[in-house]
Amino acid sequence: MxxxxxxxxxxxxxxxxxxxxxxxxxxxxxxxxxxxxxxxxxxxxxxxxxxxxxxxxxxxxxxxxxxxxxxxxxxxxxxPKVISLMGWVQRIAALLFLPLLILSAWNYYSSENIQELADEVLSIQSPIDSKTRFFLPDGTQGWLQANSSIQFAQIDNKERSVQLDGEAFFDVARNEKQPFIVSTNDFKVRVLGTRFNVMADANMAVSKVYLEEGSVEMLGINNEHHTLLKPGEEFLFDKKLKEFSVNTGLQEEHIAWTKGILLLKNKTLKESALALEKFYNIEIEIADKELENMPVYAKIQNEQIDEVLEYAKLILPITYSIEKPIVLKDGTFTKRKVVIRKVN
Structure with a gap:
């Protein structure tokens, strides 16, 4: 002492x-x-x-x-340069998982969320109600969306590689000798140093990559070349059709979530409900199916879900009810459930 x-x-x-x-x-x-x-x-x-x-x-x-x-x-x-797995765990534990406390659901995320998966493989898991700031050993940093995870092994001399499940924004430290590769179940993103967002949620029909700056190469899961992206472009992969397309994307739409903003632009009510479920960690049921394709435009920041629903009632022909969580046998609770219905 x-x-x-x-x-x-x-x-x-x-x-x-x-x-x-x-x-x-x-x-x-x-x-x-x-x-x-x-x-x-x-x-x-x-x-x-x-x-x-x-x-x-x-x-x-x-x-x-x-x-x-x-x-x-x-x-x-x-x-020495030969570092044990525990050495990497200590480094990652110290690399400051500091979630941005914008919403009440965002909480402190500590090193206990780092788990040893196998020899020389680590995982960062973001809680279901928290977005997480992460720093990787090579200097790459970014944000991990709620209920998402990345896995990575010790960096070798050839490449830097992570496996993504969910959504993440990467600000990759440039290293021309070691490409940085993000692998998903549908495609791979290969970069040297750049800023981009990857949305590869297993529950979504389409996976997306948006490039903010630099350049990235899109690859298939077997490393076949798909295309090169320019800043401002988005890559969309249709999981059912196994086809991809490249469009001009809106930066705010892809990056807003890292700032605690949920942007719903030209989304259907069904798509908006999925986004709200993830954002607020709730369950939403649209009781009247004819409402599912109703267009929605909204920018949400710092509002509670009750406020969002009240605002929606003013501009959409809907009403809603909220079911309280139910206590399960194991002592845990179900999510709050919102049921949306058409106004009679």
Whole structure:
């Protein structure tokens, strides 16, 4: 504890930490309860350890993760290149899963959501009611949509590869010697460094890729070439027909979810219901099938589902009822269910 007190003293005096400090800190944080204790210490000295540069961090936890990340980077620079799986787990655990708290459903996402799947394979799973910010070992970062996951192995010398189930936005660190490949059940996306969104939800009839900047190559699951995308273009894959097309896409429509915005533009009520189910973690039933193809346009941010439904009643010929969750035998609850009906 004396060595930790010295580290805190350095932070209070705005002195840089050295490699030996980081080693002490990493060893200390490996023991149960020490992470919470160190955060508590940072909080009690917040006004002293937070210099002008760190004011943008806003909270003691933010400074903790910044220090922890620097410690891991120091460890990486001073150790051999052959790294064990646990080394990768420690790195990913420290790479700051900081969900953006825009909606009440968004919550803190910690390293406990990282699971060891098999030898040298890791998984990041986003909860059903939370969007998650992620950072990968190669410097790539992005957002993982609610109830989505990515799996990845240790980076080799040839390529960087992740498997996506659901939806994610990637800001890929450029490396011309190591292409970055996102694999889904329907296609692959191959890039060197760029920003793009992939929607590959198993429950959707069409999977999509939207390119914000740079360029990407679209491949089949057997690596056959499909097409190259330019910025502003979207790739659509029809799962039933096994066919793809390329259109001009709208940036806001594809990227809005990373900012806590649900954008419904020229969507049918059925499509909108699916989007709302994911956004609010609820179940929606359209009782009158003739309503399913009714067009919807809406931009939703910071509204509760009850407010959204009340607004929908004002502009659409619908009414709704909300069924309370039911307690199941195992003690869990069903989702809140919304039933939408036509106004008589």
């Amino acid at each position: 004396q060595e930790i007190d010295k580290i805190i003293s350095k932070l209070k005096q705005h002195q840089p930490l050295v490699e030996s400090d980081y080693k002490v800190l990493l060893n200390y944080l490996q023991h149960d309860g020490n992470e919470a204790e160190f955060k508590k210490t940072l909080s009690s000295h917040w006004s002293q350890v937070c210099d002008d540069q760190d004011l943008v961090l806003h909270e003691p936890d933010d400074l903790f993760y910044k220090i922890y990340h620097q410690a891991l980077e120091s460890e990486k620079d001073s150790t």
